[in-house]
Amino acid sequence: MARMIVTPWEVRGEIDYERLIREFGTQRITPELLERIKKHTGELHFLLRRGIFFSHRDLDWILDEYEKGNRFYLYTGRGPSENVHIGHLVPWILTKWLQDKFDVKLYFQMTDDEKFLFKKNLTLEETNRLAYENALDVIALGFDHRKTFIFSDIDYAKTLYREAIKVAKRLTLSTAKAVFGFKNSNNVGEIFFTSMQAVPAFLESVKQGRNVPCLIPYGIDQDAHFRVARDILPKLGFYKPAAIHSKFFPGLLKGGKMSASDPRSAIFTTDSPEEIRKKVANAFTGGRDTIEEQRKLGGRPEICSVFKYYEFFFEPDDERLKEISSSCKKGERTCGECKQILTEKIVKFVEEHQKKREKARKVLDKFILRD
Amino acid sequence: MARMIVTPWEVRGEIDYERLIREFGTQRITPELLERIKKHTGELHFLLRRGIFFSHRDLDWILDEYEKGNRFYLYTGRGPSENVHIGHLVPWILTKWLQDKFDVKLYFQMTDDEKFLFKKNLTLEETNRLAYENALDVIALGFDHRKTFIFSDIDYAKTLYREAIKVAKRLTLSTAKAVFGFKNSNNVGEIFFTSMQAVPAFLESVKQGRNVPCLIPYGIDQDAHFRVARDILPKLGFYKPAAIHSKFFPGLLKGGKMSASDPRSAIFTTDSPEEIRKKVANAFTGGRDTIEEQRKLGGRPEICSVFKYYEFFFEPDDERLKEISSSCKKGERTCGECKQILTEKIVKFVEEHQKKREKARKVLDKFILRD
Known part of the structure; x- marks a missing residue:
């Protein structure tokens, strides 16, 4: 079997989820933790029951705060490089369930800047168009518009850039290289980008002018971004974002995850x-x-x-x-x-x-x- | 004498302007070129007569285009890390003279993002405040508001970021390191920043939907940014920006340029x-x-x-x-x-x-x- 590679831009080989928990330093979602969720939600979504969301960071803390009356908000996103497939919907479906059960806000980031920067043949016009096309798939799942805020990085850049450079100032090239494996051939936009992905993890705190806990459901391949965010946000005076991680939806062909590229x-x-x-x-x-x-x-x-x-x-x-x-x-x-x-x-x-x-x-x- | 260092962030040692022309690969402003300017302006500003603006790139091409009826626009800027001193006014005074004599537009960039990213102890709120304080000094010189557009990078980020990532996509880490001397200890915002400084060199072309020549008067220490911009802009379908370069206004103390840091x-x-x-x-x-x-x-x-x-x-x-x-x-x-x-x-x-x-x-x- 091919060597396992799991980065925000590449997932390859046979995936060993236990090894990812160890290597990324996350926590397994235990039956006890599931019971604790169930106390608030009354039931458990099958994505939780079946361990498709299998790992977390600080989910127990999110529940602690919630029980104290300090409500969290949700943040997830999508890199709009293609139409949406069924695999993309999985974390969004759990996100909607969490929004409904806990009655919380959701920021949904469309990283059209990222996909432009990382995909040689995609134009900005195309990734920006796809941001809004993909947003239709999110909305189709039934999210509540009063609590759901979707944005394209490009069209929300004034708000985001101001906060992103605060993250960027705390992130050395050295760390970025170590975490993401950047080479001299990477472009300077790729190297900066994680700063933009960090922003929604504290944006609600900026808007409210007080610290608000943030829970991010995402595919485990995105973890590098949030390891960086968790390191830097406390230095800016914000909470570390909490997370729950999903497994990859397998592709229809033999091996590998469902992929828009095939x-x-x-x-x-x-x-x-x-x-x-x-x-x-x-x-x-x-x-x-x-x-x-x-x-x-x-x-x-x-x-x-x-x-x-x-x-x-x-x-x-x-x-x-x-x-x-x-x-x-x-x-x-x-x-x-x-x-x-x-x-x-x-x-x-x-x-x-x-x-x-x-x-x-x-x-x-x-x-x-x-x- | 100390070794000469001339970068956008440091000017040190005894300045050898002839060597800068050779090393940066710029052209001397010749008496013939001055005569050509005089044909259009009727007189020569003393900053030109005295060779305080001493070097250029493609100024002859700017005049070629102007004579064909293809009017250029001006772009210059300021890093708002402090109050303005007399030395800062020198390139702005020539810029105003050029605006008046050639009747052209000016984009004036306040790089409050840059100063926040590069100055450890400056907050974003402070550099952003200084952007508008420093703008008062620009306006006090008598610029025409119908032709002069001043902006803070932070407050104009939606327009700028969209274009900056097009530059960033074409700029490898390798080139950025070679041109600016970045190390592993630099932060990822510093490495990205030059993309933001490149934007006003083609912003008028974006706005007009056609190529408009751009002339940038600046202190020769900023040259690295525009070497990068001249390399990348043609790949995006824009003209290379032209430039005229000023010498440094000497400080009141022995040696060195006038500096806000002392x-x-x-x-x-x-x-x-x-x-x-x-x-x-x-x-x-x-x-x-x-x-x-x-x-x-x-x-x-x-x-x-x-x-x-x-x-x-x-x-x-x-x-x-x-x-x-x-x-x-x-x-x-x-x-x-x-x-x-x-x-x-x-x-x-x-x-x-x-x-x-x-x-x-x-x-x-x-x-x-x-x-």
């Missing part, structure tokens, strides 16, 4: 039913070479990308998920029928999402922060 | 008559140890800081300047009387400037660009 590996929210059918039909499964072998030996849901789709997204009911797994293992469920059931679920979801996405165009302005 | 070396526009009198009284001159020696050997205007004040600022008449020099050399003019005459000229200028500066508060808003 369209066959991901279902985009803009895909047509035909595209969805084709992609699922070609998906990598844990099935055997022949139906006879499948009946005899059973399938392997633990390596199956189709099963992961049920687990991460399309089967929120734990009992039913267990049935899928056990009937697969017993060889009762063939890959063909399993794919067909999933296809219909995805097509239905995407069709509904696309309708909500189009409706979102009309209310987009209610969500957008601009200078 | 208040005794400079006359600030906010100084009281008493402060001015005291500073000039303590100034380094080319006089002899005793009056008798002075009468016998004569003074040395070529090393005298008081004489430099006449040359750079307070005696625009070439004939009278020559008289001061020759009477000094002949031992007819003592340092005491020479200082007294200068003191009165400075006090008068500063008092008038301060009045204009206060009036400028009322019209400041007419000059300021904000997002």
